[in-house]
Amino acid sequence: MASEQEHLHAGQSSATSSTDRLVISVDAMGGDRGPAAVVAGCALSVQSDPRVDIILHGDKAALEPLVAREPALAGRLSVVHADRAVTMDDKPSHVMRHGKDTSMWSAITALKSGEASAAVSCGNTGALMAVSMLQLRRMDGVxxxxxxxxxxxxxxxxxxxxxxxxxxxxxxxxxxxxxxxxxxxxxxxxxxxxxxxxxxxxxxxxxxxxxxxxxxxxxxxxxxxxxxxxxxxxxxxxxxxxxxxxxxxxxxxxxxxxxxxxxxxxxxxxxxxxxxxxxxxxxxxxxxxxxxxxxxxxxxxxxxxxxNGGVFLGLNGTVVKSHGSADATGIAAAIGLAAKLAQSGYRGRMAERLVIAAQSSQAAEPNGDTA
Amino acid sequence: MASEQEHLHAGQSSATSSTDRLVISVDAMGGDRGPAAVVAGCALSVQSDPRVDIILHGDKAALEPLVAREPALAGRLSVVHADRAVTMDDKPSHVMRHGKDTSMWSAITALKSGEASAAVSCGNTGALMAVSMLQLRRMDGVxxxxxxxxxxxxxxxxxxxxxxxxxxxxxxxxxxxxxxxxxxxxxxxxxxxxxxxxxxxxxxxxxxxxxxxxxxxxxxxxxxxxxxxxxxxxxxxxxxxxxxxxxxxxxxxxxxxxxxxxxxxxxxxxxxxxxxxxxxxxxxxxxxxxxxxxxxxxxxxxxxxxxNGGVFLGLNGTVVKSHGSADATGIAAAIGLAAKLAQSGYRGRMAERLVIAAQSSQAAEPNGDTA
Incomplete structure (x- = not known):
């Protein structure tokens, strides 16, 4: 038991159990270097991992010419249009109330619906956490x-x-x-x-x-x-x-x-x-x-x-926050991390332990010893 | 006024105004490398600054042979005996109550009495702050x-x-x-x-x-x-x-x-x-x-x-905390910093401003504008 390797338990992840593909939902907008760096990063990822497919969210008119320029993306990437992008100055609370038409929101929706097994964004961290919490909800015990x-x-x-x-x-x-x-x-x-x-x-x-x-x-x-x-x-x-x-x-x-x-x-x-x-x-x-x-x-x-990639832990879904200033290499690293996590099924075990810990630490308040 | 150079106003410091000598009170004990590194650091400082004299606090039997080996210290350093040393594990509150016979306490006493114009120790930071606050007291407005x-x-x-x-x-x-x-x-x-x-x-x-x-x-x-x-x-x-x-x-x-x-x-x-x-x-x-x-x-x-040297600010006296693991070069840097501060008279101006700020921020609570 002590040597369990949870990354072998891929079957625990509902999002990846029905297919060999690893679909990653990527927010194309909101990074400091614009969508060109994100598209280039997507191209690097699909080349380095043959199982990865991408759903890219953002302004279709801006994205399609960039995608067309990358032959590696043919048949591996689909674009979902979003009218607006969250900026670094937007308040998280504002995005939660008025951000349904943003690429960030759309990227998390694809994860919530099960179309994708993980999401990546290099946009505003606070807004990404707020939108992720609202749509995915916290795990029990968190x-x-x-x-x-x-x-x-x-x-x-x-x-x-x-x-x-x-x-x-x-x-x-x-x-x-x-x-x-x-x-x-x-x-x-x-x-x-x-x-x-x-x-x-x-x-x-x-x-x-x-x-x-x-x-x-x-x-x-x-x-x-x-x-x-x-x-x-x-x-x-x-x-x-x-x-x-x-x-x-x-x-x-x-x-x-x-x-x-x-x-x-x-x-x-x-x-x-x-x-x-x-x-x-x-x-x-x-x-x-x-x-x-x-x-x-x-x-x-x-x-x-x-x-590159801060991982959001404690939500019902895997979200990776890429550095705002990430270039193509950085974006590809974040997508690679998202893919690795998506197939590892780590959230199943984590959920069990969080519930046990939450119950026993509540029962032990303020200073008991029920564990 | 905007270009005032307060380090020119040496006359403001009462501790240095009566003499050209800069007397630094040094705690010989409590550093990770023991008193030998401290004595070697003292020798480096008196060689690099002809105005610096040192009062060294600690176990006389251990210190005198070390001092005797450094010809540069002849006539520039006097030893004050202390029975005990504060250790890194001592609780500050314990040292405050029971630490009067320690080298750290003695080093701060020499500053309080005016024999020295600044003090240096590489001992326990929490204890040094506690002993310094107790003996020197906080400046008004701090x-x-x-x-x-x-x-x-x-x-x-x-x-x-x-x-x-x-x-x-x-x-x-x-x-x-x-x-x-x-x-x-x-x-x-x-x-x-x-x-x-x-x-x-x-x-x-x-x-x-x-x-x-x-x-x-x-x-x-x-x-x-x-x-x-x-x-x-x-x-x-x-x-x-x-x-x-x-x-x-x-x-x-x-x-x-x-x-x-x-x-x-x-x-x-x-x-x-x-x-x-x-x-x-x-x-x-x-x-x-x-x-x-x-x-x-x-x-x-x-x-x-x-x-090397964290400076304690906001007390009625200049105390420099050297890194616990400082070697002779590090100790000499801390003594040099103490000497520089002692002759700068910075505390006079600082005191005036702190009182003004404390008064106006109290008057302005919670959200007024009296400044």
């Missing part, structure tokens, strides 16, 4: 859905996962427990790790530090190691996020979003400083030329496009 | 003191400052306003920037996002630009921390500590990956050899030891 990201790390899988990185600005102890269970299921399916290690992000590793909800979550997460099939390593600090101490880092969406963007900003700063250093003189330039293979590998290893 | 750090950045000064990075896990809107005023005064004195730019850390740059206290702080900080002599650039995200958009980043101590450690962890990860890449083959190794001057400059540019 109060707050979360966005999980992958983070380049030292461990043997090369990545850790962190959640929530921006679905909600707040999380109570029971939400943090649900994040642990959801993050573990996601990591296990992504990397085949039977018993991922969970850490709770805090300002110090001593047990007396931190906020009240974090102390309460510390107890809850420790108590549910068997339910969630994880090993709880306790509190971790910001410096542990890319470490080999932990696989899944649990935090609220405010802190997680700040940490994610701080990490991205720092990696970019160091990369820019490195490039500037290599231009500082002829010897340095020659050195960079000789080491260009090694530098390319480094840049691939920390390239955010390789891990 | 509810929560803060720890400010410097962050390698793209701007012309090469550094941004962020606060709070760990004095308190919580901050209300008025605290965040005080952080803006304190951080600006610190940055202006450190870098001679007449009107630093302030940003408030948040999860998005749109005004409708974020927590209630952050929205309230957004209004308050915008309204006090003249009082504090800064330019408010609005919300900034984690990726802006090392950017040229901003000089002073304001946030609560929980978020700031996570961001600081995430940034440090990411920079270290990229550095380690870079070293591994350069060992991946003979061409890469030759390239690294040719580019070693450039790589050395890069490593200096992002070396945390260069900017």
């Amino acid at each position: 109060n707050r859905p979360a966005i999980a990201c992958l983070w380049p790390a030292r461990g043997r899988h090369g990545f850790n996962t962190m959640l929530d990185v921006g679905a909600d600005i707040k999380a109570e102890a029971v939400d943090l427990l649900a994040y642990a269970i959801m993050g573990v299921t996601y990591f296990r399916n992504g990397f085949g790790e039977p018993r991922p290690r969970v850490g709770l992000l805090n300002v110090g590793t001593e047990e007396h530090k931190g906020r009240a909800e974090i102390k309460a979550a510390h107890e809850l997460i420790a108590r549910h190691q068997e339910t969630g099939r994880y090993e709880y390593v306790g509190f971790v600090e910001g410096s542990d996020i890319p470490s080999d101490r932990v696989d899944v880092i649990v935090t609220d969406g405010f802190t997680g979003n700040i940490a994610l963007k701080t990490g991205e900003g720092t990696a970019k700063l160091v990369g820019d400083f490195l490039r500037e250093s290599f231009k500082s003189g002829p010897l340095a330039m020659l050195g960079a030329l000789l080491a260009r293979g090694a530098l390319k590998r480094l840049s691939t290893r920390i390239d955010p496009r390789r891990v | 509810n929560r003191p803060a720890i400010a750090c410097l962050w390698p950045a793209r701007g012309r000064h090469g550094f941004n400052t962020m606060l709070d990075v760990g004095a308190d896990i919580k901050a209300e809107a008025v605290d965040l306003l005080a952080y803006a005023i304190m951080g600006v005064t610190y940055f202006r004195n450190g870098f001679g920037e007449p009107r630093p730019r302030v940003g408030l850390l948040n999860v998005g740059t749109e005004e409708h996002k974020g927590r209630a206290e952050i929205k309230a702080a957004h209004e308050l900080i915008a309204r006090h630009q003249e009082t504090g002599r800064y330019e408010y650039v609005g919300f900034v995200e984690g990726s802006d921390i090392p950017s040229d958009r901003v000089d002073v980043i304001v946030t609560d101590g929980f978020t700031g500590n996570i961001a600081l450690k995430t940034g440090e962890g990411t920079a270290k990860l990229v550095g380690d990956f870079l070293r591994e890449s350069f060992k991946s083959g003979p061409l890469a190794m030759l390239g690294a050899l040719l580019a070693r001057g450039a790589l050395k400059r890069l490593s200096t540019r992002i070396d945390p030891r260069r900017v």
